[in-house]
Amino acid sequence: MIRVFTALLSRDLGLLLLGGRRGGTVLPLLFFLSVAMLFPFAIGPDAPLLAQTGGGVIWVAALLAAILPLDRLIEPDLELGFFDQWALRGVSEEWTVAIRILAHWLSFGPPLMLAAIPAAALLGLSGEKLRLVELGLLAGTPGLAALGVTVAALTAGLRGGAALSGLLVIPLAVPLLIFGAGSLASGGESGLALTGAVSLVLLAVGPFAAGAAVRAARG
Amino acid sequence: MQECRIAARKLACRRGDRLLFSALSLDLTSGDALHVAGANGIGKSSLLRILAGLLRPYAGDVSHNGVIGLIDERAALDPHLPLGAALAFWQRIDHPSITAIAQLGLSDLLDVPVRFLSTGQRKRASLARLIGQAAPIWLLDEPLNGLDTNAARLTEELAAQHCKNGGICVIASHQTFALGGMKRLNLADFMV
Secondary structure (H helix, E strand, O other): OHHHHHHHHHHHHHHHOOOOOOOOOHHHHHHHHHHHHHHHHHHOOOHHHHHHHHHHHHHHHHHHHHHOOHHHOOHHHHHHOHHHHHHHOOOOHHHHHHHHHHHHHHHHHHHHHHHHHHHHHHHOOOHHHHHHHHHHHHHHHHHHHHHHHHHHHHHOOOOOHHHHHHHHHHHHOHHHHHHHHHHHHHOOHHHHHHHHHHHHHHHHHHHHHHHHHHHHHHO | OOOOEEEEEEEEEEEOOEEEEEEEEEEEEOOOEEEEEOOOOOOHHHHHHHHHOOOOOOEEEEEEEOOEEEEOOOOOOOOOOEHHHHHHHHHHHOOOOOOOOOOOOOHHHOOOEHHHOOHHHHHHHHHHHHHHHOOOEEEEEOOOOOOOHHHHHHHHHHHHHHHHOOOEEEEEOOOOOOOOOOEEEEHHHHOO
């Protein structure tokens, strides 16, 4: 089982990480940074206003950046027949999507947290705000990864699945956004704790929902 | 090879609004080979997917004893990877010691990305994956599609060898498949 786990994880990472074939890392990262860069241009050089709203902007940008790689998470493997072959070998869909969630998080969570540092500089966030943003992203991005893989599995094989998955993720990610960005306003730990709680719920439900969706998509 | 068996009882398959076949039963044990014949769209692939447990039958049930290996039109090999690396992924999951790369004449192609392979070469690569799985029950969906005469002959020999070793072969094909002692199941007989 460990052998299968490492084989799957290393394949997933090879596909999703920097330079990988479905390399979701670079494009979302650049997208994230360009939103952070565009925002000051649109608002104007009002430093207090930027510092006040900047944390929220980072959260919105992170959420939108997480949507970009969705269409490459599940559908290609379904079309290539990988899920069929795994199922024949007794590797359940729940397992494979759980590994996919882990790989997806590794490919966009930590890079996003790194990119939040220059983004915070562009938006003129204080060190204290940046700390909260980073902690919030650490608590929130695993849930976002689970949500992304689940929605990717639900829309796999549908016509216009890519656009649809974006539309589906946004409302479902609202709790993460509210608590994550809310922790910035209140400056307290409670927002972070709630972000983590939402994340855990998504992580717990994600593999089962996505696994069932993959089975249904196989038809 | 251990004793293996695959049996289906009163299977029916529905795709969309159409009932493709019904009341189909079969029972295969070690050494058996079965040719599922029929025209395009009659449900050969669906039957194989039901036997593999990948598709839920509309009625009836399937039981099997032994691991199932399946070949269909999808090779389950990463298109961008060189063939060697793509097959190595399955070797890591299956049995690292078993390889049929040389036997299938794939040795020269190991550096070629899978997406540049021809249909026949990809089919041979799927066969290599199947042999590496060391599954006693083989389900082959149109195994001869795209293969040249030599490769087709080789596939027939591999299937015969597999049955001789106590495996089961179920071959869905509209072409003839030369295999001694093979039973034949005409799907048209089970049409509704």
